Amino acid sequence: MMDTMLEGWTDTEQAVAREAFDRAYTRAVQQLVAQVRAKADELEDAETVWQLHDYLSIERHTIEGRFDFRLDGILFVFASLVKDSLLQLDELNGLEAEKLAKIVAMSRF
Template structure:
């Protein structure tokens, strides 16, 4: 029988995880804002307006899916954020060595 491995988080690890998550979120928002400003500056046709709308719809869906803070899945989220350069492994310093190793390993794929 397969049983899920329960990862425990100390209070200090939860604070570190929450802080790192927030930093990555702020970076993603800054990137999105810059992209939207660049696209909005070049709007000249109704088609370009609809293209911006489509871009925003996709990005909203992506952001809402990516930035879901649940401890049971956060190591996967962190690996994805590291891979996308929205988070640095050093920002997770203070987490258990095994958690850090998992994030580092998963971020390589």
């Protein structure tokens, strides 16, 4: 019996989607680490430490909300990641043309 969430997604497409998703997540975390290192170099007092804490809290919420691997909404996630240069369209090769066209269209907004 096929899970309704997976309908319309071949095994190959699921594998391509998962790999692209994981790659984009790794890039987002790498960017965050670089930003945190830069901010840590600017720490001078308790206030700047608390600002870094607040920044990390916001980024954690953003990343956890953004990186949600559910196939029923993954095209929106991919469009956002493409728009923000965390994912390249060629990394989604293997998805059917209609899915790619939707990602391209949504990434323009």
